[in-house]
Amino acid sequence: MNIAIERSGAIAIVQVDNPPVNALSREVRSGLIAAVQTLDADPSVQAVLLTCAGRTFIAGADVNEFGKPPQAPHLPEVIAAIEQAAKPWAAAIHGSALGGGLEVALACRFRVALANAQLGVPEVNLGLVPGAGGCVRLPRLVGARKAAEMVVKGSPIKAPAALDVGLVDAVFENDLQQNALTWLSAVVEQPLPAPVLQRSVAGAALSSEEWEQVAKALLPRDKRLQAPAMALECVKRACEAPVAEAQAFERETFLSLRGSAQARALRHVFFAERGATRPPEIKGVDTKEIQLAGVVGGGTMGAGIAMALRDAGINVVLMERDAESLQRGLDRISTTYQSSVKRGRISAETAEARIAGVRGVTDYTGLAEVDLVIEAVFEDLQVKRDVFAQLSAVCRLDAILATNTSYLDPAAIAHGVVAPERFIGLHFFSPAQIMKLLEIVPTAQTSMQTLATSFALAAKLRKIPVRAGICDGFIGNRILRVLRAQAERVLLAGATPSQVDAAMRAYGMPMGPFEAQDLGGLDIAAFQRKAAKERGEEVFAPVAEQLCEMGRLGQKTNGGWYDYEPGERKAIESAVVADVIAKVSADVAKQAWTEQDIIDCLVLPMVNEAALILQEGIAQRSADVDLVEIHGYGFPRWRGGLLQDAVERGVGEVVERLRHFAAVGMTPEPCQKLLAVAETGTF
Structure with a gap:
């Protein structure tokens, strides 16, 4: 059984036991509603203490249900049942109360926690917003600013901080259940507070100007991220609109984001990271300390x-x-x-x-x-x-x-x-x-x-x-080498370094390839090219080679792909570099480059190289490539990684674009692995 009920005098103890993290599976949701009905019908029960077995409180939704059609009862129904119960519920929190877990706790009349517990609503990290009233209830306990911070940033807070802001009612150093029972026995003898949803927003209301300040402080610079701005709007509605309207808006926002490309991408990264330290090939193998x-x-x-x-x-x-x-x-x-x-x-x-x-x-x-x-x-x-x-x-x-x-x-x-x-x-x-x-x-x-x-x-x-398997550059640097070569091909065909860098920033990279080389130093790649040549490999970096010979190694020499004032990092278009590009590319046909053409000419050959890496067995899984690009090279997390982004776009379209550019000598032809994936739709 996922739900067990015990008694301690007039207090019923409802325990959730759904290893490993007491996720809110359909069975747990059904069991909680049944517990409410059972205990409401028992006249000997004065109050209910909600606890969890194992190492944590309810840590959120059941990840095994992600991407599947939702099954009743839905979480808002569970929360409504607890909040409207005839007997007051108190949540006893240890470990983590995250996402839906915290929303369940918010449905309770009281919340107590161990000092090392943490509470939060991290849905924004999965491209979502809380979908079961978290945005509406939080401001009624912690106020508008703190609620906005918790929902938009998605970062949990420790129990002592939660006590300070009013999110929990008591914090204990040890023996959570016994201390919670003692505490609850005392407070239920006094007038009960209203359910959280019936309370007013805590603290002072915010003006329009103050909400703008909150937005400026909390929202990420990259405005293409959808969830943070929508999360802030949900909290704002919760503070200003009628409760029913705010709840409806939050739920509608949650459902609209749940099927979005960004949510799919972030879920993909979540699962990839979750399994990264435990790949199946080492299951059961002993390790050394x-x-x-x-x-x-x-x-x-x-x-x-x-x-x-x-x-x-x-x-x-x-x-x-x-x-x-x-x-x-x-x-x-x-x-x-x-x-x-x-x-x-x-x-x-x-x-x-x-x-x-x-x-x-x-x-x-x-x-x-x-x-x-x-x-x-x-x-x-x-x-x-x-x-x-x-x-x-x-x-x-x-x-x-x-x-x-x-x-x-x-x-x-x-x-x-x-x-x-x-x-x-x-x-x-x-x-x-x-x-x-x-x-x-x-x-x-x-x-x-x-x-x-x-x-x-x-x-x-x-x-x-x-x-990673053994090859030049393993996974990450092998793909980086393709990016750098493609960036130079685009230069020779008529683009400028600043055009290329701007296009890649528009794609979501923290900086463009030429800015990155100037920051790290052109001599690093030069050394790698030298080693590759000594191994008999071909390299393509005609402009970079010239710049290195001229001593233009980047910011540290006040000149690389751009010029720099001494001690400054602001990139200045370089006439010297333009002249080198013109001389090296004298015999190369020029074209007018759109931002999307530049992106495709750089990113899609990286996708092709990643497919080759899979084809050769250098990477075990496509998700591994995505993790390398995100955590090693700044690939935008909200795209889900290099290969996930290609799948979202459509690998068939990737193949056609590569063939288009290959016809004019700008990219390689798509590899066999990529052609096969274009047929199946997945790596």
Whole structure:
């Protein structure tokens, strides 16, 4: 049974037990309505305490019902039954009360919680708004501003903060059920407050000007996101319109958004992220505990990896080649943590503890007892091989050896490693302590335990892990290389860098490809192209090669694809770059470029390359590609990722557009995988 009823004197205890997160399945919804009817008919019941078994209160809707036709009873019916019950209900919250879970709690006359519980309405993160009265009830407890913040931002708040704003009535440090029963026994002897929906909006009303200020403060810059603005409008209606009208508007908005492309895209990302740390191929495989980790290399990447490990509570041994380099690495870590303290992100005590958990060494013997060591040195095959030869000699045979290479072949790096089954590629993205993506790259000899442990480590680091096969650039950088090449092809055919960048920003990217190169430095891609040429591969970057030869490496040299005033980041159209483009493209036919043509000429070849990556088995699933693009390269989340966006558009149309551009030499022909998907409609 999902719903159980017990008694404690005159108080009935209704317990929801629907593992793992007590989601609001159809059975739970039906059971709650039945409980209301049963207890209302029992004259010996004075009040009802709603509790949940397991590790959390009701954490929201049942994700297994997402995308399926809704089944009665619907959540608004459940909430109406609880709110209109003859006996007052109180919600006892532990863990998380999110989305529909909080809406159920709002239907109760009272709410109490453990101090570490969190409450929120995160529907906006799925392209939705609360659909069962959350927007209407919240302002009646916490006021217009706080309700707007909770609904539009979708971020949960802790129980003590919820108590401060009036969302809960009491907070307990422990023994939730007994404390809640004692508290409820006392309050039901006093005059009962009105049901939440019958109360006035808490606090002062907001003027039109104040609502505009709230909108400016809360709404995202990207106005193409639909849910945040609609969520704010729902809260505004709840504060200004009659209750029935506000409820109807909220429900209508919820239903209209539920079937939208953005909601489908965000649901796709939600499920992909949910399963990222537990791919089916490692199910049931034992993992090793990582308590002490080594990092070889104290540069920007190595220091970032060390901080990512420390943020997860893993002690670190940082190794550098000499005392001076080691001190720079330790100082880099310390400075970054102190900066976080100044910005209010962590406390001084937390920073001190994390810094203290990093020990520096200049000899490989200092890594003899680590459970895992991650190499983060210069991208040179022989240099990396030398590192692992040393590590093989000193590390325990059960210690995992990982390379952070972004382009080199991990199997080639592992050549000569003792016990190669413990070797793996862990490609962090910079800054490693912030960026969420982690590409996990096993070799043919990597054991399943090493692979599974790497995914477990990613979960501990709160990263989004994606398994990648071995090829130049793995998944993300291989697709990035296509983007950069296509951007240059469009330049040679008549577009300008600013046109290309503006088009990609319009598509939803945080910055265009040329702006991004100037920010990171053109020399990074130049080094990668050099390595590719040495492997006998063809590269296409005629303009970028010229700019590098001229010493135009981006913002750090006051000139790259754009010009920059010293110390400034504002991009200025460059006559020098225009002249280089003109000379390189003298024999290339020019055309007038529309924004959509630029987008298609850059994005659709990326889709084709991603399809090739799937065709070759470099990526296991299309969702993995989408996670790489979102978490590693700033692809707009609301599009659902590169391949989800192609599916939403229609892969048949993608194929036709590629053929159109391929006919004039601007893009490759669609690959076999893409042609097959055009027939089925899904990757």
